[in-house]
Amino acid sequence: HEGRCHGRCSHVGSMGGGGGGGACATTMKLDPSALRYLSKDDFRVLTAVELGQRNHEIVPTVLVERIANLGRGDAYKVAKNLLRHKLVHHERKKYDGYRLTTLGYDYLAIQALVKKGLISGVGTQIGVGKESDIFEATDEQGRAMVLKLHRLGRTSFRAVKNKRDYLEHRKNFSWLYLSRLAAKKEFAFMRALGEHGFPVPEAIEVNRHCVLMERMAAYPLVRVRNLGNVQDVYRQAVGLVARLAQHGLIHCDFNEFNLMITEREELIVIDFPQMVSTSHPNAKMFYERDVRCIVDWFHKQYRYDDVDDAESHFSFETVVGRSAAGLLDKELRASGYDKECEDTLEDWRKASHGDSGSSEEEEELSNDEEELPELERAALDVTKLEVG
The missing domain is CATH 1.10.10.10 (Winged helix-like DNA-binding domain superfamily/Winged helix DNA-binding domain)
Structure with a gap:
């Protein structure tokens, strides 16, 4: 909160x-x-x-x-x-x-x-993922924020070391560099989306592999068992996938873990390091997978079946046909996030895909x-x- x-x-x-000063009570x-x-x-x-x-x-x-x-x-x-x-x-x-x-x-x-002067303290760990750790942070005024530390390479180090030939053209290949790129990408996308009215946390600052962002008064959707208006929340979710595509972007990991919901049942989108353009060769597959994740989750968790057939109504071809593609691409280029950064991260993910080593x-x-x-x-x- x-x-x-x-x-x-x-x-x-x-x-x-x-x-x-003592250590934080949490084990981390x-x-x-x-x-x-x-x-x-x-x-x-x-x-x-x-x-x-x-x-x-x-x-x-x-x-x-x-x-x-x-x-x-x-x-x-x-x-x-x-x-x-x-x-x-x-x-x-x-x-x-x-x-x-x-x-x-x-x-x-x-x-x-x-x-x-952006933070004065770091508190408990409030989230952990395969490629990031998330902590509570605060400033001198006591404002609560979120500090996300990207960890590319934490779980895939051995696998990628064995695939150096796949990445040998990457001059600066290292986990520091990759984590910094992931943070740079997330910050750039979050800021651009916020400026275009998308429900995302405010991007405050990025430094190295850390992204400092607003802490939202919301809960992870995955933890919410009951909704007051399931249909409305479902339409919000599918509508956000489509709206992103209309702006030329695919989330690529749009699911119950990366959606938060407020007390008023308004959705907030988080976690952007894997986002790609609608011009990506696999954009259609990524888009349809995002929509299918939402359809499956609402059926499994809330026993909701899509009577409006959103998958057909919000088909990739239909949505991209109404697209404002290129609008956010220009914003992101202006922020310093470029195709070379994207290509480097994509090569990393291909090289480390499926690895669960330590x-x-x-x-x-x-x-x-x-x-x-x-x-x-x-x-x-x-x-x-x-x-x-």
């Missing part, structure tokens, strides 16, 4: 300083209270690793030191702290280096949103914990050498 955070958010405070990997214990040097090294990953899968330690402008001893001390908080992963197979973890990327994005990150982080004492000794040895 909309409203104030009522103590459920962990106050982030200003980055790079000390301070107290993202603990925003830990941000308060990170120094400016911690964020300098995190940013250095991020910059280095533009051209390196594992960023050489010497490059991290150079970008962060820190001496070797200082860099090792910072790296030890970042490893302890699981913000970076240390690799020594081919050479000594680091890469960001999911949590490290989260912290960089949240820090940027705090610096802009990420290697947990195993790597466990190995990082084992090497912490060794890294600490190395840092002490280096410090002694420099002092001497």
Whole structure:
């Protein structure tokens, strides 16, 4: 629901300083209270690793030191702290280096949103999906918002590593890049749809893989067992699929999980990273699948049968024939979202389709914990050498 955070958010405070603050009560990997214990040097090294990953899968330690402008001893001390908080992963197979973890990327994005004055706290996790985590956030005035962190690569990392040939023409292929593209796409589509009067949350800001949006006073449709006017809500749903197509867009995942409903039984559409244009080769199939999902859900959940035969009335050919196609495409191009971004994401989804494997990150982080004492000794040895 909309409203104030009522103590459920962990106050982030200003980055790079000390301070107290307990962890959120909910069990989750993202603990925003830990941000308060990170120094400016911690964020300098995190940013250095991020910059280095533009051209390196594992960023050489010497490059991290150079970008962060820190001496070797200082860099090792910072790296030890970042490893302890699981913000970076240390690799020594081919050479000594680091890469960001999911949590490290989260912290960089949240820090940027705090610096802009957009949020002051991150609270409980309110949603989780195969490719995203969703948290409650709040600003200094107590306004409740939603922070969505895209996680492309979390569940499909091994599968796509084995299909690198499929994506070898993608120069910047990495989970950071893909997650950032997914966030950029969702933000662009949400903002464009909102400006054209579609019932979507207000898109507030995007940073890296994070989208900050309005928190709506609504419930997920999947959790609603009874409706006051089933036919009206059904017509709203099918009408939204058709209206999107008239504006040249197919949602591609239009179902009970991505629809919210207000107390007045007005629908709100969410989750846009998979959206495609009506000019897509498979647009007709995607459109008909969206309509069929709604028809099937209303029959299964509410025992409602479509007496108006919406599938025929709102056929793809009929709807696109009344289309204002190209209108939103221009808006999206102006926002910086282009065909190259779309092609990259589509290649990723093709390469990872059907995979249900798990990420290697947990195993790597466990190995990082084992090497912490060794890294600490190395840092002490280096410090002694420099002092001497």
